[in-house]
Amino acid sequence: MTRYLLERPHTLVSLTFFATRYGSAKSSISEDLTILKRTFQERGTGILETVPGAAGGARFIPGISEEEAILFVRKMETALTEENRFLPGGYVYMSDLLGQPDVLRQVGRIIATEYQEGAVDAVMTVATKGVPIAQSVASFLNVPFVIVRHDSQITEGSTVSVNYVSGSSNRIEKMALSKRSLKSGSRVLVVDDYMKAGGTVRGMQSLVKEFDSTVVGISVFAEGADTEDKVIEDYTSLLTVGVENEQVKVAPGNYLEKIFSKK
Amino acid sequence: MTRYLLERPHTLVSLTFFATRYGSAKSSISEDLTILKRTFQERGTGILETVPGAAGGARFIPGISEEEAILFVRKMETALTEENRFLPGGYVYMSDLLGQPDVLRQVGRIIATEYQEGAVDAVMTVATKGVPIAQSVASFLNVPFVIVRHDSQITEGSTVSVNYVSGSSNRIEKMALSKRSLKSGSRVLVVDDYMKAGGTVRGMQSLVKEFDSTVVGISVFAEGADTEDKVIEDYTSLLTVGVENEQVKVAPGNYLEKIFSKK
Numbered sequence: 001m002t003r004y005l006l007e008r009p010h011t012l013v014s015l016t017f018f019a020t021r022y023g024s025a026k027s028s029i030s031e032d033l034t035i036l037k038r039t040f041q042e043r044g045t046g047i048l049e050t051v052p053g054a055a056g057g058a059r060f061i062p063g064i065s066e067e068e069a070i071l072f073v074r075k076m077e078t079a080l081t082e083e084n085r086f087l088p089g090g091y092v093y094m095s096d097l098l099g100q101p102d103v104l105r106q107v108g109r110i111i112a113t114e115y116q117e118g119a120v121d122a123v124m125t126v127a128t129k130g131v132p133i134a135q136s137v138a139s140f141l142n143v144p145f146v147i148v149r150h151d152s153q154i155t156e157g158s159t160v161s162v163n164y165v166s167g168s169s170n171r172i173e174k175m176a177l178s179k180r181s182l183k184s185g186s187r188v189l190v191v192d193d194y195m196k197a198g199g200t201v202r203g204m205q206s207l208v209k210e211f212d213s214t215v216v217g218i219s220v221f222a223e224g225a226d227t228e229d230k231v232i233e234d235y236t237s238l239l240t241v242g243v244e245n246e247q248v249k250v251a252p253g254n255y256l257e258k259i260f261s262k263k
Numbered sequence: 264m265t266r267y268l269l270e271r272p273h274t275l276v277s278l279t280f281f282a283t284r285y286g287s288a289k290s291s292i293s294e295d296l297t298i299l300k301r302t303f304q305e306r307g308t309g310i311l312e313t314v315p316g317a318a319g320g321a322r323f324i325p326g327i328s329e330e331e332a333i334l335f336v337r338k339m340e341t342a343l344t345e346e347n348r349f350l351p352g353g354y355v356y357m358s359d360l361l362g363q364p365d366v367l368r369q370v371g372r373i374i375a376t377e378y379q380e381g382a383v384d385a386v387m388t389v390a391t392k393g394v395p396i397a398q399s400v401a402s403f404l405n406v407p408f409v410i411v412r413h414d415s416q417i418t419e420g421s422t423v424s425v426n427y428v429s430g431s432s433n434r435i436e437k438m439a440l441s442k443r444s445l446k447s448g449s450r451v452l453v454v455d456d457y458m459k460a461g462g463t464v465r466g467m468q469s470l471v472k473e474f475d476s477t478v479v480g481i482s483v484f485a486e487g488a489d490t491e492d493k494v495i496e497d498y499t500s501l502l503t504v505g506v507e508n509e510q511v512k513v514a515p516g517n518y519l520e521k522i523f524s525k526k
Contacts, residue, residue, distance in 0.1 A: 002265040003308060007368065045266060084443075091418045095441055099409055101402035105270065127391040128410060129418070132398050139364035146362055147391060155354045155392070155457070178358055180347075194418070 001032060005048070005060040010118055010142045014057035033058050044068050047116070062140045063113045064106075066260040072106045073238055073252050080222075080241060080250045090243040094222065098132050098193055107238070108136025111191060111219045114236060114259055115141060119216055121186040122146055124208065126175060126200055130192040133221055137191055146181045148204055150174065156181075160210050164203030175203050177211070184212035189219065194241070196224040198232030223253055264295060268311070268323040273381055273405045277320035296321050307331050310379070325403045326376045327369075329523040335369045336501055336515050343485075343504060343513045353506045357485065361395050361456055370501065371399025374454060374482045377499060377522055378404060382479055384449040385409055387471065389438060389463055393455040396484055400454055409444045411467055413437065419444075423473050427466030438466050440474070447475035452482065457504070459487040461495030486516055 001018060018029045030050075036058075037048040044065030050058050064072075076097065085093045097103050111133070123145040125134035131147055138145035149156070150173070161176035182188070190204050201218055208215050218235035225242025237253030264281060281292045293313075299321075300311040307328030313321050327335075339360065348356045360366050374396070386408040388397035394410055401408035412419070413436070424439035445451070453467045464481055471478050481498035488505025500516030 003269060003306075006266060006269065008365075043266075087418065087420050089417055093418070093420050093441075093443070095410070095419060095444060096407070099401075099407045099444070101398070101405055101407070102271075104398065105402070128394065128412065131391065131394040135364070135367065135395050135398055138362075139368070142364055144359070144362045144364070147358070149391060154352055155350065155356070156358060157350050157356050178356075180356070181358060181362070 001029075002036060005036070005058060008142065009046075009060050009062050009112075009140055012051060012057050012059045014055070017057070061116050061118075062109055063116055064109045066256070069110055069113075069256060069260070072110065073256060076103075076239055077250045077252065080239065081248060083247065085248050086243060086246050092222075092241050092243065092248050094193065095129065098129060098221070104132050104136040107133055107221060108138075108140045110238065110255070111137045111189075111236075112140035114219065114255075115189060115217060119187055120189045122182060123189045123191055124148060124177075124182075124204055125191050126150070126204060129194070133191050133193055137189065137219070141189075146177060148175050148177045148207060150176075160207065162203060162206045162210060164199060164206060166197075166199040173199075173203070175200075175207060177207055182208075182211045182213060186211065186213040187216045188213050189217045190215055191219050193221045194223070195220040195232070195235070195237065196226075197229045198235075201232050201235070219255075220253075225249065225251075264292075265299060268299070268321060271405065272309075272323050272325050272375075272403055275314060275320050275322045277318070280320070324379050324381075325372055326379055327372045329519070332373055332376070332519060332523070335373065336519060339366075339502055340513045340515065343502065344511060346510065348511050349506060349509050355485075355504050355506065355511050357456065358392065361392060361484070367395050367399040370396055370484060371401075371403045373501065373518070374400045374452075374499075375403035377482060377518075378452060378480060382450055383452045385445060386452045386454055387411060387440075387445075387467055388454050389413070389467060392457070396454050396456055400452065400482070404452075409440060411438050411440045411470060413439075423470065425466060425469045425473060427462060427469060429460075429462040436462075436466070438463075438470060440470055445471075445474045445476060449474065449476040450479045451476050452480045453478055454482050456484045457486070458483040458495070458498070458500065459489075460492045461498075464495050464498070482518075483516075488512065488514075 015026045019026045040048045046063040047061040123134045123138040126148040134145040156178040158179045159176040166173050188208050205215050220237045222239040222241045223237035225240050236255045238255050239253045240251045242249045278289045282289045303311045309326040310324040386397045386401040389411045397408040419441040421442045422439040429436050451471050483500045485502040485504045486500035488503050499518045501518050502516045503514045505512045
C-alpha cells in the first residue's frame with residue numbers, strides 16, 4: 001500500500017480499490033491509512049490526505065521537512081565548494097551531482113514541496129542539463145514534463161519557436177518546443193539547473209505564452225551570485241553560486257526562506 | 264521501512280539501523296522484513312534480499328514480473344500506433360510518452376531488471392531524449408548516469424570526444440563527454456530512446472573505451488524496424504518501430520524474449 005501510494009503522488013486511490021487489491025475490509029484499510037498518515041508526517045515524507053466517505057480514499061502529496069531541506073542544501077554547499085569545480089569563464093562544474101539519483105530525488109522533492117497544492121499541469125525545462133531536474137520534479141508532482149530545445153529536431157514534428165535575449169551575453173538566441181507537447185491553458189512550472197541573468201528562463205516564459213499557457217512558478221537548482229543583472233524576479237533557488245579569485249563560493253539560495261517562512 | 268528500502272535500491276540496510284530508527288527489537292524488524300519480502304515477490308516489485316547474521320540486513324533489488332512487462336509493452340504499442348505520430352522522413356513522435364513520469368518509471372524498472380546482478384557502475388546516454396530514460400534506469404540501479412553531448416559545453420570542463428559514423432546517414436559526427444564524469448574501469452550500461460542503425464550507440468562504445476571502461480549492456484526503448492543495416496548486435500529493445508505507407512507500425516522488441524526466456 002505504501003509503495004502504491006508513493007508511486008502515484010497526487011492521485012486519489014479509493015478505499016474500495018485497496019480493499020479489493022488486498023482482500024481486506026475497508027475498515028482495516030482505513031486503520032492502516034491512519035498509521036501511514038502518522039508515519040509520513042513524523043518522517044517528513046509528505047502529507048497523506050485521507051478523504052472520508054464511500055467515495056473516499058487516500059492521496060499522497062510528497063513534501064520535505066524544513067530540517068531535511070536545510071540538511072540537503074548544506075550538503076550541496078559542501079559538495080560544490082570542493083575546489084576542483086572551478087571552470088574557466090567563472091563557471092562551476094555541477095554535472096556529476098545532477099547525475100546522482102539520490103541528489104535528483106531530493107531536488108525533485110524539495111521543488112515539488114513548493115507546489116503541493118497541485119496547481120501545476122506540466123513542468124518545462126530547456127535541454128540538456130535541466131532535464132533530470134524537470135523529470136524528478138514532474139515525478140513528484142505526477143505531471144508530464146516538456147523539453148525546450150535550442151536545435152529543432154526532426155523527431156519533434158512541427159515546433160513553435162521564440163527568439164530571446166540571453167541576459168548575460170546580450171546575444172539573440174532561439175528556442176523551440178514541439179507543438180503537440182503542451183496543451184493550451186496549461187499551468188507551467190519552469191525549472192532549470194542554473195540561472196545566471198535569467199535570459200533563458202525569460203525565453204521559456206515567452207514560449208509558454210505562445211502556447212496560451214501560464215507560468216505558475218520558476219525554480220532553479222542554483223543561481224549566479226551576481227544579482228544586479230537579473231531579468232527575472234519571482235523565482236526560488238536552492239543555492240547561490242559565485243566565483244571569486246578562481247574559488248567557488250556557494251551559499252543557500254532564497255528557497256528555504258521563501259518556502260518555510262510562510263508555512 | 265518500505266519507503267526507506269524502495270528509495271535505496273541495491274543498498275544493504277542493516278537490521279541495526281532499522282532497529283534504532285524505529286525503536287524496535289531486531290527480531291520484530293526481521294519478521295517485518297520477511298513479510299515485506301513475500302509481498303514484494305507476490306506483487307512483482309522486485310527482490311528483497313535478506314542477509315542473515317549480526318552484520319545482516321536487507322537489500323531491495325527492483326524488478327518487474329513478466330506479466331507486468333508484457334502489459335507495459337502492449338500499452339506502449341497501442342500508444343505509439345495512434346495515427347498522428349507519423350512524422351515526415353519516416354520518424355515517429357514519442358516525446359510525449361517519454362515525458363510522462365509513470366511511463367519512465369516502468370521503462371526504468373524494465374531495463375533495470377536486466378541488470379539485477381548489480382554489474383553496472385554507471386548509465387550512459389546521449390543528449391537529449393535519452394536523458395530521461397538514463398535517469399530512470401539509474402535511479403532503479405542506484406548508480407550515477409552520464410550524458411554524452413553533441414556540442415561541447417563550457418560548463419562541462421575538459422572533455423574527451425570521438426568521431427563516429429552515423430550508421431543511417433553515413434555522415435561523420437562528433438560526441439563528447441566531460442572528462443571527470445566517468446571513472447576509468449567503469450562498467451557502463453548504454454541506453455537511448457531510439458536506435459536506428461546504431462551509429463550513435465557505436466559512438467558511445469568507442470567513447471567508453473576512451474575512458475578505459477567497458478560496455479556491459481545496451482538497452483533502447485525503441486529500435487527501427489529495418490534491421491538489415493544495424494551496426495550493433497547485442498542489445499535489447501522494448502519496441503520495434505517502423506513506418507509503412509505513412510502509417511506507424513509498432514511491435515514488441517527483443518526484450519521480452521531475451522529476458523524472460525532465460526529466467
